[in-house]
Amino acid sequence: MNPFIEIITQPDNIAIVIMVFMVTFFMVWAFQQAFQNDRLLAAGLPVDGENDRFVDTFKPLVRIELIIAIVVMVGLTIWSIAVDAPLEEIANPTITPNPAKAPWYFLGLQELLVYFDPWLAGVVLPSLIVVGLLAIPYIDINPKGNGYYTFSERKYAVIIFSFGFFVLWLLLIVIGVFFRGPGWLWYWPWQEWDHSRVVFEPTRDLTALIGIDSRSLPGFIIGALVVGSYMVGGMIAPYRYWKKNNPELLTQLGMVRYVTIVFLFITMMAIPIKMVLRLVFLIKYVWITPWFSV
Amino acid sequence: MANENKNNSSYRVYVFVFFSVLLLALSVWVVWDDEFGLRPWKKYQEDYKALKQDKLEKDYRRAVVDFQRAGGHKKLAELEAKLSKAEAAFQSKENQDKYTKLNSQFEAAHDVLTKSQKELRDLRGQFLETEYYYTKTQQPEYKAKMDVLQRSIDAVGLRVAAQQKVEESIKGSLSALTAGTAGIRAEIENMKNGLEEKKEKIANNGKFPIEIKQIHIKDIDKADRCQSCHIGIDGKSQVSNKQPFTRHPASFVYLDHHDPAKFGCTFCHRGQGRATTSAEKAHGNVKHWDEPMLQGDMTQTSCLNCHGDIKNLRGAESIIKSTELIKKYGCYSCHKIPGYETVGDVGPVLTQVGTKVNYSWAINWLLDPKKYFATARMPKFYFTQDQAESIADYLFSMSGTTRHDVDNTKNKPDAKLIEEGKALWAQSRCNLCHATGGRGGNNTKVYAPDLSKVGSKVNKEWMFNWIKNPNAYFPGTKMPRFRFTDEQINSLVAYITTEYQDEEAEYKYVQPAEIKPASIAKGKDLIQKYGCYGCHKLQGMEDMVQVAPSLKKQGVTFLRNTEMREKIGMELSSIGSKPVEMLDFGKLKKAIPNDRLSYIKQKLRDPRGYRLGLRMPNFRLAESEINELASVLYGFTDANVPTRFLVPSRQELDRMAGVSSYKFTGDFAKVIADVKCTNCHSIRGIGADYAPDLSIAGSKLQEGWIRNFLANPDVIRPLLQQMPKLGLTSGKPPAKVTMPKFNLGKQKVEDTNRSDVDVVINFFQQELVTSDIPKVLPQLKGTTQDELIAKGKQLYDLKGCKACHQVGTDGGALGPNLTNVGNRLTQGFIFKHLENARKFKPDIVEPNYGFTEAERIYLTNFLMTLKLSAK
Numbered sequence A: 001m002n003p004f005i006e007i008i009t010q011p012d013n014i015a016i017v018i019m020v021f022m023v024t025f026f027m028v029w030a031f032q033q034a035f036q037n038d039r040l041l042a043a044g045l046p047v048d049g050e051n052d053r054f055v056d057t058f059k060p061l062v063r064i065e066l067i068i069a070i071v072v073m074v075g076l077t078i079w080s081i082a083v084d085a086p087l088e089e090i091a092n093p094t095i096t097p098n099p100a101k102a103p104w105y106f107l108g109l110q111e112l113l114v115y116f117d118p119w120l121a122g123v124v125l126p127s128l129i130v131v132g133l134l135a136i137p138y139i140d141i142n143p144k145g146n147g148y149y150t151f152s153e154r155k156y157a158v159i160i161f162s163f164g165f166f167v168l169w170l171l172l173i174v175i176g177v178f179f180r181g182p183g184w185l186w187y188w189p190w191q192e193w194d195h196s197r198v199v200f201e202p203t204r205d206l207t208a209l210i211g212i213d214s215r216s217l218p219g220f221i222i223g224a225l226v227v228g229s230y231m232v233g234g235m236i237a238p239y240r241y242w243k244k245n246n247p248e249l250l251t252q253l254g255m256v257r258y259v260t261i262v263f264l265f266i267t268m269m270a271i272p273i274k275m276v277l278r279l280v281f282l283i284k285y286v287w288i289t290p291w292f293s294v
Numbered sequence B: 001m002a003n004e005n006k007n008n009s010s011y012r013v014y015v016f017v018f019f020s021v022l023l024l025a026l027s028v029w030v031v032w033d034d035e036f037g038l039r040p041w042k043k044y045q046e047d048y049k050a051l052k053q054d055k056l057e058k059d060y061r062r063a064v065v066d067f068q069r070a071g072g073h074k075k076l077a078e079l080e081a082k083l084s085k086a087e088a089a090f091q092s093k094e095n096q097d098k099y100t101k102l103n104s105q106f107e108a109a110h111d112v113l114t115k116s117q118k119e120l121r122d123l124r125g126q127f128l129e130t131e132y133y134y135t136k137t138q139q140p141e142y143k144a145k146m147d148v149l150q151r152s153i154d155a156v157g158l159r160v161a162a163q164q165k166v167e168e169s170i171k172g173s174l175s176a177l178t179a180g181t182a183g184i185r186a187e188i189e190n191m192k193n194g195l196e197e198k199k200e201k202i203a204n205n206g207k208f209p210i211e212i213k214q215i216h217i218k219d220i221d222k223a224d225r226c227q228s229c230h231i232g233i234d235g236k237s238q239v240s241n242k243q244p245f246t247r248h249p250a251s252f253v254y255l256d257h258h259d260p261a262k263f264g265c266t267f268c269h270r271g272q273g274r275a276t277t278s279a280e281k282a283h284g285n286v287k288h289w290d291e292p293m294l295q296g297d298m299t300q301t302s303c304l305n306c307h308g309d310i311k312n313l314r315g316a317e318s319i320i321k322s323t324e325l326i327k328k329y330g331c332y333s334c335h336k337i338p339g340y341e342t343v344g345d346v347g348p349v350l351t352q353v354g355t356k357v358n359y360s361w362a363i364n365w366l367l368d369p370k371k372y373f374a375t376a377r378m379p380k381f382y383f384t385q386d387q388a389e390s391i392a393d394y395l396f397s398m399s400g401t402t403r404h405d406v407d408n409t410k411n412k413p414d415a416k417l418i419e420e421g422k423a424l425w426a427q428s429r430c431n432l433c434h435a436t437g438g439r440g441g442n443n444t445k446v447y448a449p450d451l452s453k454v455g456s457k458v459n460k461e462w463m464f465n466w467i468k469n470p471n472a473y474f475p476g477t478k479m480p481r482f483r484f485t486d487e488q489i490n491s492l493v494a495y496i497t498t499e500y501q502d503e504e505a506e507y508k509y510v511q512p513a514e515i516k517p518a519s520i521a522k523g524k525d526l527i528q529k530y531g532c533y534g535c536h537k538l539q540g541m542e543d544m545v546q547v548a549p550s551l552k553k554q555g556v557t558f559l560r561n562t563e564m565r566e567k568i569g570m571e572l573s574s575i576g577s578k579p580v581e582m583l584d585f586g587k588l589k590k591a592i593p594n595d596r597l598s599y600i601k602q603k604l605r606d607p608r609g610y611r612l613g614l615r616m617p618n619f620r621l622a623e624s625e626i627n628e629l630a631s632v633l634y635g636f637t638d639a640n641v642p643t644r645f646l647v648p649s650r651q652e653l654d655r656m657a658g659v660s661s662y663k664f665t666g667d668f669a670k671v672i673a674d675v676k677c678t679n680c681h682s683i684r685g686i687g688a689d690y691a692p693d694l695s696i697a698g699s700k701l702q703e704g705w706i707r708n709f710l711a712n713p714d715v716i717r718p719l720l721q722q723m724p725k726l727g728l729t730s731g732k733p734p735a736k737v738t739m740p741k742f743n744l745g746k747q748k749v750e751d752t753n754r755s756d757v758d759v760v761i762n763f764f765q766q767e768l769v770t771s772d773i774p775k776v777l778p779q780l781k782g783t784t785q786d787e788l789i790a791k792g793k794q795l796y797d798l799k800g801c802k803a804c805h806q807v808g809t810d811g812g813a814l815g816p817n818l819t820n821v822g823n824r825l826t827q828g829f830i831f832k833h834l835e836n837a838r839k840f841k842p843d844i845v846e847p848n849y850g851f852t853e854a855e856r857i858y859l860t861n862f863l864m865t866l867k868l869s870a871k
Helices: A002-006 A011-042 A055-080 A105-110 A118-139 A152-179 A206-210 A217-245 A248-283 B002-037 B041-069 B072-090 B094-136 B140-206 B297-307 B317-329 B360-369 B385-398 B415-427 B460-468 B486-499 B517-531 B596-606 B621-634 B650-655 B666-675 B703-711 B756-766 B784-799 B827-836 B854-864
Strands: B215-217 B223-224
Touching: A002 A011, A002 A152, A011 A152, A011 B666, A055 B002, A105 A118, A105 A152, A118 A248, A152 A248, A206 A217, A206 B486, B002 B041, B041 B072, B041 B140, B041 B223, B041 B596, B072 B094, B072 B140, B094 B140, B297 B621, B317 B621, B360 B385, B415 B486, B415 B650, B460 B486, B596 B621, B666 B756, B703 B756, B827 B854
Parallel strands: none
Antiparallel strands: B215 B223
């Protein structure tokens, strides 16, 4: 059988295949509605739901929820009868399965281990995700877009969410499930998973590019400078941009909100940047400290 | 907007109704699936019940028909008529009065008895209480009370006994009165009984519950639910020939000795014993289950889990045969295998091989052993010619400077010598072990080389020395030393070297005048790489290896003995339970099924096929041998075996008990080491089963007969089972045997002038005796010897002994010929043998006639008269 078909038909992975289609479907649908509403708003026409500040819970919501609950139960029942729990080989403490994959919903985080120090990928970044999600109600000061879909009125919010959720979370899960094989090596769908495959891919640290040992003091200082200038520059650049183009927004946000938002944003953006460094330039670490490496 | 909502809701109602109905239907499906879909064993049990019902009913109907055919119904009617008549008689007034009177008497007597018995019980109770207090306090008053009570108890006891007698007598009269009817009733009951029982069975059949049948073996925590489907597996009779309803095949061997309730099923059969949802899963034929169920002869591989010694194990025939292959090919030489640690080298000693074979032959052999003879056991290493030459160079350089490219075809000896040699060859039964031209070699377990082409292989001089004393060249060889004279050996060598020539092969390689040191070094590397030292001794018995002079010059010293002895291959002690993901299928991952058995078989088929760089040589096994070997290897597991399952071998038991295993001592050990009796005979558990077991030969055989036999061992057996004439009568035990295994330390100073025969007989009579066999027969008073013999002869004819045994020219050939038994066996042995033939030979076919002691004495006396008078 084609290796790709083999992988996507594994009982374990059916959920992720379903997820891919469902997420795509709802994403397209949501954006379609958002653009439609944007056109209405631009033409000065009313948007469905824009003015419905309050809607009855019982009729519109509960009925739909009940039906959806039944549909989901039907689906789950059929699924659970038709597909048995995908058991693997008997647990053996002396054998580590290869590839050893986390539960699918954590595969995005596991993928980060390729690019980051485990302490960052496993502790700091997940904590920041949780903290960031908790902070959203407090840092979102845009009152628009309640009860209806819109893009033009919430550009920043929609773009940042879409990037963080679709790309950094879901895409990494899909990569982890379908594209990572033995040895956590990259396998294209048409490639056979080969347990004895060897890939020679020497990585180096950033300072090694200019001939400085990253573990030496100069290496440490250079690394710290690079990371520090990214953080400081990332803090200052949006401020100057908004100051020039949208000073109102800055006053509305206030300093605390601004710093929180920008810190979370540049941290998030550090992830794709590091991925590019690792994949394209084969850079392992930028900055090595005795406690963690970036 | 309201309108729109309404439209929406009516559409939603349909969706709601549709999915609700679907959910309801699904709930029904869920229940059905859980009750039946996932429990297929329910149907099997129902089917079994129906099949059994059919069988029982058929049984019952047949029994009824039999009953009626035998006129049962007529008899029954007669009996019933008789019964009603007797009952009528019993009902007559006279009898009834008598019966009532007796009955009331009985009741009265019984009343009295009951009262007395209660009194006795009370008294005893009081006595016990008093006794307790007395024991505790030691007060004399209690003692006095005990005495009083004891007296009362005695008195009442006597009364009870008397009253019991009275009651008994009344009871007797009562039953005499009803005896007529009771007897007839019992007879009717008896006639119907078989039928009733069968009827009851039919009624009970419906009652057994439909449920999961589980066997739980606590100490290894195995839960087998196989019997949920294989419901009739341990049944008393076969209900159906169809799976899963059959009985266990040969259950008298397997189940009778391995109670399923204690052993379960998967312990031997493997499979996934806990699975109940489908046969595929239960049999373990699913992904990620490494232990598919074993079927048929393959199951015998599990015998190895517990049985330390399967040599004579009933029901393990297939695995016994397969295990022999491990010894045949010497797998243990390169792989660590439990139980084979002490088995000797499989290949011959090569320390002096340069003096034995010619250089060209050695290279041909290294290139392809099967080309020389098809049954060669040495595997093919795929050496290039260059490599083969290097190895030969190394081996020849180690053998010292002796060179012999002697062309045996030249200098043909004279015909008379060859003729003598041919006669000697036949007389010595060389063909018993050595095959030539596809004939002979019947004693397969010694793996003697095929000699069809030996004339082109070995050096005449070497052959002479070899026949003269094999132990000198190869200590521990299986080749016996025949007591030939030098002239005889010369004739034999002449015969062999001219008769058994290789006409086809080319002996084109010429030994170089001086072997290149580079080639020698390369040969050494190859030997180390491929582990030749696993099967062959490349050095003497010393710790350090002999270093050839030519090598010494270059400062080459060989490895230490211990280093050399390390196993080159992977340990096989748990190959049968190795996780599949740890097996490296390499480039055959897609080509063959990814399971353990396929892996093992493919490895045996093509040892270097999985990837580059593998070193195992190719034994070029037949497919049947591959299957057999795989079944053995599959049995080497690290399975969790409860101690109570283990059946250790005799050696293991000895080791556990701290007893050293049986060893031959003294001169006899020397004779054994020299003549290799144990190649064919088994003595006290040591040796092979090709010829009779000699463990009790001293008690069994008469000295004179042994002497005659060893001088002229022509028993009436097929030619290839005849014992070779070893010349023991004229020979003497060797002064010194180069055989390290025997315990010569305790050896006493023995008379060195004794001949081999004397040594053998002495040993037989001293060691190979058992106290189970008496030297003389028990005496029967009042009968003369002649009478005994006459009675024995009568018995011999009466029991039809001659159906199997031959005396003179009369009788069958199944049993041994008894014509000369009076000269051969001791009377004690015959006497005991007649009592229980299986005692000394468990697999004998002779039936047990259950003779009385007297009868055995008659027969023994008769048999002892059967003597072949000396010609």
